[in-house]
Amino acid sequence: MGKKLSSNMEMYLKTILRLGQDDQPVRVKAIAESLEITMPSVSEALRTLKSKGLVLHPSYGEVKLSARGARLAEGINNRFVVLQRFLAEVLKVDEKTAEHEACEIEHVLGADTFMRLTAYLDFLSNCQKDLSDIVEHFHEYLEWRLAGEACPVCGSPGDQSTTLEDK
Amino acid sequence: MGKKLSSNMEMYLKTILRLGQDDQPVRVKAIAESLEITMPSVSEALRTLKSKGLVLHPSYGEVKLSARGARLAEGINNRFVVLQRFLAEVLKVDEKTAEHEACEIEHVLGADTFMRLTAYLDFLSNCQKDLSDIVEHFHEYLEWRLAGEACPVCGSPGDQSTTLEDK
DNA sequence: AAGTTATATTAGGCGCGCCAAACTCTGTCA
């Protein structure tokens, strides 16, 4: 069916889903604030999404997801959650950053990759007692490395100075 | 200095870097083919990048990266490589897909996250013999899971049916 | 040197997603 949605359209869907979970009617204003854009932009986007049958939105009325829209939104949101978990729990990325970056990546990765990432998280947390603290081991290693020292267990260098280019 | 580059501009830089590694003069045509866009689009982008001092490009001449452009491009390329390795080697994502998805994500993640991901890969491959085959364990787990069966070692379910929404 | 071909650039246009300004509804409260 419908071609692939743009990242932006996906963000609208996800936002509507999440706002709807506070079980209050979802309003244009709330979407705009949540996405930090203006109401006209939201109005316009909703027109697009309506035309694709993903949202229901009587003029001046409440915004709702259609069944298809909701399915999509939930998929996107799941992806988001998985990514956020990986970044925050495994890589120990700062919470704000993890949220932000997960939000960008969620639109990029295919279903297969997500399934694999989910499996990986499950593997690390649910499977085999003696593997379940790998992540903790990694966090120790990370601290040594951040301190610029060699890894105490294996001597893996702390100076692989991960090419911090930027700005 | 200069504000953040767009994903597209980053892609141009990375492409120029990679084409330059075949130590032949980099031409507009090659960039266009590599990115699967038309030459006018490349011309235009080069004008932008030139104005930011990231590429050198006499009219009708050879395209080169400036020192700053090269530094940026290398950073982007490093990010790409790390992501690609993670997707392909850890998650066992199909090679083509890994390349494509890494290419999208490389523009999104910050330096800190990349450092952490690099550290994670190093940790998995270099550190402590008895941890170095975690990935293999995971790959076994993944196969069971893909077959829809429970994990033989821990009983972790194969039916977590990772919400395959889509299409 | 002149013509042919390949490469590069300019010109003009399009879709997307955003904006500010102006206008229109809706609900509330004298």
Added chain:
DNA sequence: TGACAGAGTTTGGCGCGCCTAATATAACTT
């Protein structure tokens, strides 16, 4: 009921990145 405030929409405009068509330059070929 009528007027005001706040939410929502329409209008017109802008930047980015892409396109095709037309033009310009460079590089061969004879």
